Amino acid sequence: MPAILAIDASPRGAASHSGQVGRMVLERLLRRSPGARLIVRPVGVEPLPHVDAAYAEALELPEARRTAADRQALARSEELIAELEATDRLLIATPMHNFTVPSALKAWIDHVVRAHRSFALTPHGKQGLLADRPTYVVVSAGGAVSGEGPLQPDFVTPYLRHVLAVIGIRDVRFHVLENLVRGPDAVQTAERRARAWLDEQLPEE
Ligand SMILES: Cc1cc2nc3c(=O)[nH]c(=O)nc-3n(C[C@H](O)[C@H](O)[C@H](O)COP(=O)(O)O)c2cc1C
Incomplete structure (x- = not known):
């Protein structure tokens, strides 16, 4: 059965x-697959804890040498990676904060981008261990990232493109809503562009 993971940062x-645009993506995905399972992680309003020393130390140990405490330290990471493994569509809706991803999203990334679990270290570099899947990333920014002026x-879109590719997710479709603090006309323009992007990515059937 299709399953969708939605990260709202x-x-x-x-x-x-x-x-809001993320929810429009979800509506269209669910219309295509009405029975799809949906997992929502509102990390922006229910923040995940940052990774800590116990996590960093457990990470370094081979599985055979991990104690129960080490496994406990990795439990949240395990749960979040399992959510990615159980889903075949990914949505990330995130604001730009100080030119990059909000710390709430970075905390999720630090739990799911994990050596020997979601990526392997090989002589050719890091190799993703998760299945690729259509991934929609909606970014909102108060200022401009394109156009004149x-x-x-x-640092949001190139960073997310890279870090998702590291774990094996390469089919990523970005849309940036911009100029959102520049008055109602700018917001309307951003909304119109977002709808055009949606129609292109997930046309109404
Ligand atoms: C802490 C913080 C930092 C921000 N940094 C930026 C920034 O670097 N560039 C920008 O264009 N907007 C910045 N903004 C504005 C938000 O990106 C903008 O209001 C966006 O629409 C918020 O998205 P949301 O409505 O999905 O929360 C910042 C907002 C906050 C709260």
């Missing part, structure tokens, strides 16, 4: 622009 809950650097 905005702290703003229902008011979130990225979350003063632009800011975007």
Whole structure:
């Protein structure tokens, strides 16, 4: 049965622009697969703990040498990676915070991007161990990242593209909502562009 994992990294809950477009992606995915299982991780409003010393130490040990305490330290990571393994569509809705991903999303990444578990270290570099799947990433930014005029650097999309590829997820479709703090006209433009992107990625059937 198809299954979808949705990561919502905005702290703003229902008011979130990225979350709103993310929910439109989910609606269209669910319309295509009405029985799909949906797992939602609202990491922006229910933050995951950051990885700690016990996690960092357990990570270094081969499985055979791990104690019960080491396994406990990795339990949350195990749970979050299992969610990725159990799903075949991924949605990430996230604001840009200080040019990059919010720390809430980074905490999720630190739990799921794990050597020997979601990627292997090989003589040719890191190799993803998870199945690729269609992945939709909706980013919202207060300022501009494209077009004319003063632009800011975007460390969100290149970073996510790289880190997802490390674990094996390469089929990633990005959309950036921009200029969201520049008044209602700019918000309307961003919404119109988001709908055009949705129609292109997941046309109404
Ligand atoms: C802590 C923080 C840092 C932010 N940094 C940036 C930034 O670097 N660039 C930008 O364009 N907008 C920045 N913003 C604005 C948000 O990206 C913008 O309001 C976005 O629409 C919020 O997304 P959301 O509605 O999904 O929460 C920042 C907002 C916060 C709260």
